Amino acid sequence: MKGLQNLRDWPAGAAIGIGLVTTIMVLGCIGVTLVQPDVIDLSIRLQPPSPAHWFGTDELGRDLFARIAAGAAYSVWSALAVVVSTASLGGLIGAISAAAPRWVDAIIMRSMDILLSVPALVLAMALAAALGPGLLNAMVALVIARLPAFVRLARNQSLSLQRQGYVEFARLNGAGLGYTIRRHIAPNVAPPILVQAASDISGVMLAAAALGFIGLGAQPPMPEWGALAASGRLYFLDAWWYAVFPAAAMLAATAGFVLLGDAARDHFDPRRPHNAGARP
């Protein structure tokens, strides 16, 4: 990561983004190790925020701060897992599609067109409903729904690379398909995919939370933020903190990833002067 060396050149937005994301990540680490999100104490139901319970308590007297910290692990890490799987799977399929015989390419791309005929979020919802409620199923649904964008990106990028002289030269000299992809295509397709993936994280987090909110994602008692906010909504007028803090955590994390995605995009943008000519 050559880019990390000149961190000082990065704009303020990136710094805020890094700060927010780091905070949430640390919170997630605390969540899985230190706090106890499932301790029920009915004597302190729906308590407002206090020194003992920073974010208040829920309808079973569980500490909301602990639940949100534990939820960070589910919400953030599951979004990251979705994006990493989508990007690597999409990148692989796209690169294969570009290099494979024409009929394989046609089959892959027509399948992607079929997936694209349904709006991405609606597709994720329908798939999640068919697979059954649950965080893992929601993640699978999101991967499938967002796959076509990555496949197309990787394929178009690889195709334009294949027309470059040095790739044709390698092929003419007997380099195999696998070798060409590994050696010449992959390293140059990776940056735009990474940028796309970085700016996709926030969208995936929002979609996963929305699925959790309408009952198709994480199920109680899992403290995923969307599911937490959905339970909190039922007590919204009496206990505002119950819905507000999970949603605020969600907002902070998404804003952090949006800013990071922007920074990644700016950094790799070939139109930025110091990047001029960086991409073929």
Next chain:
Amino acid sequence: MTGGLQIEGLTVRIPGGARPLVDNLSLAISPGEMFGLVGESGSGKSMTARSLLDLAPPEAEIDLRRLIVGDLEIGGADAAQRRALRGRRLALIFQDPLTALCPTRRIGDQVCDVLRLHGWRDARLRRAEAARLMAELELADPERILRMYPGELSGGMRQRALIAMAFIGTPSVVIADEITSAIDASLRLKILALLKARAEATGAAVLFISHDLNLVRHVCARVAVMREGRIIETGATLEVLKRPRSAYTQLLIASAPELHPPRQPLLQSVGQGS
């Protein structure tokens, strides 16, 4: 001297820049004259043109002692006054005629936009005037050209349309900024002849900006050589070419191919022929 263009003490600097982009530049052009401003890219020629119309980047700081355009004198560095020059007294012709025309709108609409600004209220009369202007620049079938999009015309045709647009409203001064560098070499002299003909017909003073001394000598009797924001040499074109005073000018002359002993300026005959 009244009329024409007179710039006194133009300085343009970008905050944090090592030296001013334009450094205390002064020059004077009489009405109907074509005056050459030459220098390599980055010497501040285009910045001079743009700051006169307040089209320089917003962060640029512009200082100007005095500016006379036609019969109007503007004192100091009043940006609003310079903006008011746009189109009415001072017109600018750009380097690349493809990028200087909006690709999504027909030529006719873009010409008519400017005409409307100059009081052509009636749409039909406006259209007829636009066609007349195209014909004046020797464009065949002007009606058809007006209906076309910029992408459907050749570079030479686009630049003619832009020249026609620049002279709408008979500005006192026209600045031509490298107007032939994006055009086929075979067409350059023709475009220059048309520009010169229009300038002579309207009495506009022309500031002809170019990096190509070879071209400048065809159309400009006087020339100024610019380097790093400053005018380092000025005088009659033939004189400057024959006896360059600065080493930089010698270098410019030497780097231009086929520019050996300066002969009779070519365009005096071409320009009068049209």
Next chain:
Amino acid sequence: MLRFIARRFAGLVLTLLGASLVTFFISHVIPTDVARLIAGDGASEEIVAGLRTKLGLDQPIWVQYGLYLQDLAQGDLGVSIRSGQPVAEELLRAAPATLELALAAFVLIVAGGLGLGALAALSRGRLLDKTVRAFSILSISTPTFWSALVLIAVVSVVLQWAPLGGRIDPELAPPATRTGFLVLDSILDGRWDALASALHHLLLPALTLALAALGGAIRLVRATLLESLSQDYVMRARASGLSTWRVLSGYAMPSALVPFVTVQAIVLGDLFAGAVVTEMIFGWPGLGSYTLGAVAGLDFPAIMGFTLLASAGYACANLVADLLVARIDPRAAAAS
């Protein structure tokens, strides 16, 4: 141009076929026993077997798809598992409420995106630009349920400026149903009290639905406009003395509009999904609420009906966007 339109229409049909493949796959291939799903857990084995034969579920998969397509072509989306009513009828009844909401949100997105985006681009680097950019980042980072709850808390509960939910004041007699769009029906009926109430109820849900996509629209307009503002032809238009408004509307905006229009079709498609959360919170009786009930009751024909309807709306939006782009940019029509 005519060939262009014809080709786009053919594309529309293909897209709808694709969507039918997706819904068929989800409803017939993923579940292990479709007949059991439809009949319910309590049904006897004979009933399930009978249903299987009746629905053609014992046939090979491509025959099943053929039957499915045949039904779709006749507008038959199957029967709802929960209500026993034809899904198509139920969807049609719920659609106007959602379309009204989505269109209102869409107007807000387009107007806000163009207006604020242009404002930010024109005041680049200044405080106004920074404020608009901060707002747009906030907008894309905010979960829909959060903006809905905040708007309800502030506008409805604290300020009491807007109702808590629903489409119209329950004490008011609704206008005669002609189109299903309450705003339109009220106008047709001349019921100005109903119109005011309907608009009042529409305000917060539309704002909620719009907020999620507004930030993206602003950012897109700002970025593309900044790019086109630096183009030579914009500088030339300014040098010609044209007014700022004329330069913006005639020169800088058209080329910036091309990506904007294309992306707004996608936004419109995603509004269908966004409507589910929004309608749930505001008690809006539209497709979203209907689908939410279907999801809870594992009512697959209903969920697939919604998916197909959303895809059809999405495909139409894409078609309109393509035609608009071809109209704005002559090169787009020539290229295809």
